[in-house]
Amino acid sequence: MAQTAIDLSGIEKRYAAHAALAGVSLSIAPGEFVALVGPSGSGKTTLLKTINGLVTPDAGTVRMLGEDAGAVPVHVLRRRIGYVFQEIGLFPHLTVAENIAITPKLLGWDAERISARVANLLGLVDLPREMAGRLPAALSGGQRQRVGVARALAAEPKIMLMDEPFGALDPVTRDQLGTDYRALHEQLGLTTVMVTHDMSEAVLLADRIVVLKAGAIVADGTPGYLSNTSDDPDVRALMDAPKRQAQRLAARLSETAS
Numbered sequence: 218m219a220q221t222a223i224d225l226s227g228i229e230k231r232y233a234a235h236a237a238l239a240g241v242s243l244s245i246a247p248g249e250f251v252a253l254v255g256p257s258g259s260g261k262t263t264l265l266k267t268i269n270g271l272v273t274p275d276a277g278t279v280r281m282l283g284e285d286a287g288a289v290p291v292h293v294l295r296r297r298i299g300y301v302f303q304e305i306g307l308f309p310h311l312t313v314a315e316n317i318a319i320t321p322k323l324l325g326w327d328a329e330r331i332s333a334r335v336a337n338l339l340g341l342v343d344l345p346r347e348m349a350g351r352l353p354a355a356l357s358g359g360q361r362q363r364v365g366v367a368r369a370l371a372a373e374p375k376i377m378l379m380d381e382p383f384g385a386l387d388p389v390t391r392d393q394l395g396t397d398y399r400a401l402h403e404q405l406g407l408t409t410v411m412v413t414h415d416m417s418e419a420v421l422l423a424d425r426i427v428v429l430k431a432g433a434i435v436a437d438g439t440p441g442y443l444s445n446t447s448d449d450p451d452v453r454a455l456m457d458a459p460k461r462q463a464q465r466l467a468a469r470l471s472e473t474a475s
């Protein structure tokens with residue numbers, strides 16, 4: 218039976234008089250890579266946190282792989298869903314290996330299984346094994362984000378939520394991590410929802426782009442479909458941004474070539 222990985226129906230969330238989410242319905246199929254984009258304050262982070270139970274909606278339902286997420290204890294839900302965000306929140310006094318092992322330890326895995334999993338995860342995120350004993354302060358920003366991805370994958374979740382995961386990195390590292398993560402998404406058969414402000418990243422990495430505006434979905438489709446069909450001027454401006462930038466870059470480089 219075909220099943221959705223994530224199914225949101227009529228989600229509303231208010232903060233005092235402000236509607237952060239004003240009736241969001243969204244179905245995401247297993248294996249999809251969805252980019253969630255939109256202006257600052259449009260509700261992207263609130264939507265992501267509604268999926269993993271960090272935000273409780275005022276109305277609407279969240280279903281995860283066919284199951285009512287409201288009926289699953291939040292700590293169980295969070296172990297089933299990997300979560301990576303910009304300020305990755307590694308524990309500074311724990312080594313890389315200890316940071317990655319937090320959830321497996323909570324799950325009561327034995328030491329041998331944990332150490333095999335840590336070694337496997339370091340390989341998956343392309344970090345050398347020698348880094349296992351380092352503290353986060355002794356890593357670059359990109360390496361820390363790789364550890365964050367490894368930690369989120371530790372308990373073998375099928376769903377990954379990523380909130381501007383590579384936003385604080387230099388462009389070359391960001392590009393590399395995005396490409397590497399997309400390969401992991403394929404390799405592990407994940408379903409990924411990634412919030413990003415970078416439209417090039419959204420177009421290059423995602424199968425599908427969902428645009429939020431003032432707490433509502435205003436566009437939803439493949440990058441090519443949205444680029445060609447949306448009538449909404451804000452969506453057009455968003456989708457045209459990477460193209461305009463690429464054209465301006467090409468023109469500028471040719472102007473300044475000699």
Ligand SMILES: Nc1ncnc2c1ncn2[C@@H]1O[C@H](COP(=O)(O)OP(=O)(O)OP(=O)(O)O)[C@@H](O)[C@H]1O
Pocket residue numbers: 232235236237255256257258259260261262263264
């Ligand atoms: N805990 C909270 N208390 C009060 N208001 C909140 C809270 N969390 C979010 N909001 C408000 O809800 C709206 C949506 O916030 P959200 O963080 O989801 O937006 P966003 O699209 O992720 O923004 P950004 O791109 O700037 O991170 C904003 O107006 C925000 O101020």
